[in-house]
Amino acid sequence: MAQLFKSIRGTVVSAATTGQRWFRSIQNDDYDLVVVGGGIVGVASAREILLRHPHLRVGLLEKEHKLAVHQSGHNSGVIHAGIYYKPGSLKAKLCVEGMHLAYDFLNEKKIPYEKVGKLVVATSEDEVGRLMDLYERGQKNLCPDLKLIDGNEIKEIEPYCEGVKAIHSPHTGIVDWGLVTEYYAQDFKQAGGVVHLNFKVSKFLETSDKDADKYPVTIRGARDRQQVRTRYVLTCGGLQSDKLAELTGCPRDPRIIPFRGEYLLLSKEKQHMVRGNIYPVPDPNLPFLGVHFTPRMDGSVWLGPNAVLAFKREGYKWNDINLLELFDAVRHHGFLKMATRHLKFGLSEMTKSLFIRLQTKELQKFIPEINEFDISAGPAGVRAQAMDSHGNLVDDFVFDKGEGKGALARQVLHCRNAPSPGATSSLAIAKMIADKLEKEFDIKC
Structure with missing residues (x-):
């Protein structure tokens, strides 16, 4: 009985102490x-x-x-496997470790997610060399169960996708990060x-x-x-x-330069054509990844994103404008140097943002059956891109x-x-x- 009383007293004292700490934090x-x-x-x-x-x-x-x-509530919702990052880098280590920790956490809390997988697809022979380099990088990063597959095997995973060779990442998933x-x-x-x-x-x-x-x-x-x-x-x-x-x-x-990434939505009639994530082989000459296909937890399929300068730090639409923030971005020496180096790419991204049908050609490289009537404007996110004074994207x-x-x-x-x-x-x-x-x-x- 004495032991029981002692246990109850300890619990009450502990609860009282916690309550006092909570009250003190709120009050003061x-x-x-x-x-x-x-x-x-x-x-x-x-x-x-x-x-x-x-x-x-x-x-x-x-x-x-x-x-x-x-950013945490405006993103593609992908659980990445760590393929792209330089071997030995902090990004590569943290992504692979973070993926395993994320799946453990999702399972523990019973948060809905899907391991839909990812294909990184070379759509031409010119891209195969870069794809092989990427596969070697993924192997060095210890990305689990990566596999090189050919065109026929691509069809087994994504029946509507065209490609000559691909990397299959079965542990890439989707979730609502918000x-x-x-x-x-x-x-x-x-x-x-x-x-x-x-x-x-x-x-x-x-x-x-x-x-x-x-x-x-x-x-x-x-x-x-x-x-x-x-x-x-x-x-x-x-x-x-x-x-x-x-x-x-x-x-x-480093300065934060806001880049808006605008997604397109695939029509419901064509959503069955995309089972998992379909990504391009990155072009090292371009600052951003390029268009890709992302299924969502709600059943929709997002296409994109592009990358255009946002006219406001939190500018999700063209008419979201803050003149002080815009002036601060465009006068930055680093941004001016980057814009000069990638002028053609930047103008192309802005044009495709204004006329979304122009993005159809890029999408058709992967799924030819998609046409301009199958896409519509979707949501957008803004990426906080750190940039140094030389115009380099800070990648660490x-x-x-x-x-x-x-x-x-x-x-x-x-x-x-x-x-x-x-x-x-x-x-x-x-x-x-x-x-x-x-x-x-x-x-x-």
Whole structure:
């Protein structure tokens, strides 16, 4: 009986302590760590650090009315296998690791997904050499169960697809990454984390009151009286990542240049012609991948995307325009150099964006039965493309801290670039970021 009473008392005390901590976090908005950015990388990172260190008070700030509004909720929904990336690179390692972690998480939470597979198809003999190089790359990256197949075998997997040779990746899948982000957030909140929505960060300040030693950084929001104090900060701002970094004195580069990717929708009458993902062989002379076929969880089939400059950081349509953001992008030395190098490609992408029927020819290389009446305008996403001053697309992770000796330099870490495939890699990226936070801020259990 005494043992039972002791057990019950311990449970009550534990619950009371948890309740007090939760109340204190809500009331005072004081944290050990604040993560800025409610996309899939930010939420996954907040979840990972709190699961490792449950004694920490962790808050998450998101400027929109819900999580995963932008890149995390506007993407192709593909679970990538890691074929494309340079062997030995961080992207290759994190993608393959992230794919395995993602499938484990989806199975654990019973989140709907489908392993529809992927074909990377050479549609002409000219592309076979590059396809073979890509297959070797995938092998070095330890992409599971990749297989080279010929034209007849292509038909067995995708009966309507034409090609001379292809790579088959059976573990490529599809899922709703916005939904996955919500599940990450559930874990985060159940572990004691607090999510603040509609909190657009406007300033980072050094705390000047009596609690400066405990909470050296004050974060203010755009709305009246929005304020939190914290010991450490991690920003994962996606399309706004460079602006957040600049608020603490970091340099402007790498700059985020927003590229809108516009998808087409395949008519319902032709959706049966696409079973899994059908991708082109990448052209190393072009900055982006090119058109591909992507089945969705809702049964639709997306075609694309293209790549055009967005006239606003979060500009999903041609008439989404912010003149200050547009001017900031087009005057950037890196963008001007890239635009000059790829002028023909850029003009072609813009023309096909305005006249979508012009994309039919590219689609017919893979499935000849598709015609201009089978396609219609679909959704769009905006890619946060980090670019250096030489016009090179930054293809790796970029972390940054402010300069100087103040709290904003010591206590704030910016993730300025988490390149595609960020969603597939999100759990692996979160582990890497948590490792970096522990090292940079000397966080101990």
